[in-house]
Amino acid sequence: xxxxxxxxxPPCARARTLATxxxxxxxxxxxxxxxxxxxxxxxxGFSGSKEDFIALLEPLATAGYRTVAVDGRGQYETDGPxxxxxxxxxxxxxxxxxxxxxxxxxxxxxxxxxxGQISRAAVLLDRDPFLSLTLMxxxxxxxxxxxRERIKLxxxxxxxxxxxxxxxxxxxxxxxxDTATATATATAAASAPDHGADLRERWVRTSPAQLIxxxxxxxxxxxxxxxxxxxxxxxxxxxxxxxxxxxxVPLLDSMARRxxxxxTVVAGAEHSPNTDRPAETAGALADxxxxxx
Numbered sequence: 001x002x003x004x005x006x007x008x009x010p011p012c013a014r015a016r017t018l019a020t021x022x023x024x025x026x027x028x029x030x031x032x033x034x035x036x037x038x039x040x041x042x043x044x045g046f047s048g049s050k051e052d053f054i055a056l057l058e059p060l061a062t063a064g065y066r067t068v069a070v071d072g073r074g075q076y077e078t079d080g081p082x083x084x085x086x087x088x089x090x091x092x093x094x095x096x097x098x099x100x101x102x103x104x105x106x107x108x109x110x111x112x113x114x115x116g117q118i119s120r121a122a123v124l125l126d127r128d129p130f131l132s133l134t135l136m137x138x139x140x141x142x143x144x145x146x147x148r149e150r151i152k153l154x155x156x157x158x159x160x161x162x163x164x165x166x167x168x169x170x171x172x173x174x175x176x177x178d179t180a181t182a183t184a185t186a187t188a189a190a191s192a193p194d195h196g197a198d199l200r201e202r203w204v205r206t207s208p209a210q211l212i213x214x215x216x217x218x219x220x221x222x223x224x225x226x227x228x229x230x231x232x233x234x235x236x237x238x239x240x241x242x243x244x245x246x247x248x249v250p251l252l253d254s255m256a257r258r259x260x261x262x263x264t265v266v267a268g269a270e271h272s273p274n275t276d277r278p279a280e281t282a283g284a285l286a287d288x289x290x291x292x293x
Contacts, residue, residue, distance in 0.1 A: 002045060002052040002112075002272045007198040009054055012061040018070065020098035026050065026077035028069045030057035037064035038131065038289055039105050043096065044069070045113030045137075045272075046151075046214055049076035049202050052112065055278030056285070063286035065108075070099055072118070074210030076202045087213035093121035100129035108289050110134040112274060113246060114214055117221055120228055127231050132292060134237040134285065137271050139247030140255040141223040147246050151215040158208045167203050225258045236261035237288045241269030241276060262288055 009015060013030035028050045040060065044052045050069035060067045073095055074080025074087060096118060100107050109130045111119030116138020123133055142148065157166055228236070238256035240249060242265050249265070256263040264284040269276035 001199070001203075002048045002275055003195070003199065004051045004054050004275055005195075005278075006054060007051050007195060007202075010058040010061075013054075013057045013067075018068070018099060018102050020095075020102040022095050022098040023073070024078070025073070025095070025099060026071040028054065028057065028067075030061050030067045030069075032061045032064050032066065034064070036066040037293065039066045039103055039107045040068065040285075040289070041096070041100055041103065041107045041109050042067060042069040043072060043109075043111040043115030043119055044075065045111075045115050046218060047203070047206065047211060048112065048115075049206075051076075051198075051202070052272065053274055056274055056282045059279055059282035060286060063282065063290075065286065065289065068099075068103060068107075072115075072210075074207030076205050080207045080210055082207065082209050084209045084213040087207075087210050089118065089121050089217055090125075092118045092214075093125050096122035097126055097129060106131045108132045108134070110136060110285070111138055112136040113138050113271065114218060117217070120224060123231060123234065124224065124227055127234055130234065132235040132237065132289065133228075134239060134288065135255075135261075136274065137240045137244055137246065137252075139251055140225045140258075142221045143218045143246050144248065148219040151219055155212045155215050158212055163204045163206065163208055167200055225255055229259050235288075235292055237264065237285075238262070239264040239266065239273065239281065239284060241266050241271060241273045243270045246271050264288075 009028050013028050016027060016029055018025045018027045042053045044050060050071050053069040057067055071078040072092060080086060106129060109119050116135040119133060123130055236259050238252055238261045240252050266273040266277045266280050273281040
């Protein structure tokens with residue numbers, strides 16, 4: 001689970017609802033002071049939300065980009081059905097196309113983790129709405145074996161427990177850390193605001209059907225890199241941290257080569273460079289988009 005530094009958007013952004021032909025989606029809409037260089041649509045990962053991009057909004061607005069971060073169907077503040085059939089990859093990709101259409105301008109599409117694979121599916125359905133695609137910590141196919149085991153455990157648990165009950169269980173299952181890591185974590189926690197209530201609220205408002213369905217997709221996603229590489233004249237960017245336990249970094253390196261994509265590795269970041277190193281991540285994103293004009 002990504003842990004955004006805050007759930008409060010910066011002054012350049014406002015929380016609102018994006019009305020589309022496929023329903024209404026909760027978004028954070030951040031705008032630069034002047035005319036935007038471009039518009040960015042950002043999709044969060046598994047168990048995440050639009051708030052995972054909060055730390056990117058102000059630096060990207062300063063760089064001249066309007067950024068719209070969205071809760072997909074069944075994520076946090078966007079309602080979703082209780083049936084897993086509502087969260088097929090095709091349904092979620094169609095939602096992205098509807099979101100892009102509602103913004104009424106070609107967009108730079110970015111997806112983090114699960115959001116990257118949904119973004120890829122949207123592009124493969126219709127390339128026309130998109131100026132570029134950035135895959136952030138999102139790999140070519142299924143997640144690593146250890147992650148598949150964790151997802152299966154979560155899905156099995158969600159079948160018999162409520163979201164609130166699962167949250168309480170998760171709080172007792174934090175992995176053990178060595179002394180140095182534990183000390184650093186405790187120091188950071190002591191100096192940072194406590195967002196535990198926000199994280200819990202996000203968790204309990206997320207649809208369990210969405211988590212079960214998308215978790216199964218993460219564990220069975222086919223390699224569609226060749227299909228994406230064949231999409232004509234679509235600029236591609238693969239960005240990640242220097243460590244990743246969901247898709248190993250060498251696998252992301254290989255995917256970028258297969259795609260002919262720009263490759264960025266954010267030093268000091270892990271699976272969520274958007275929250276681990278937001279300034280550096282925003283700079284790399286803006287540099288990529290600037291290069292296309």
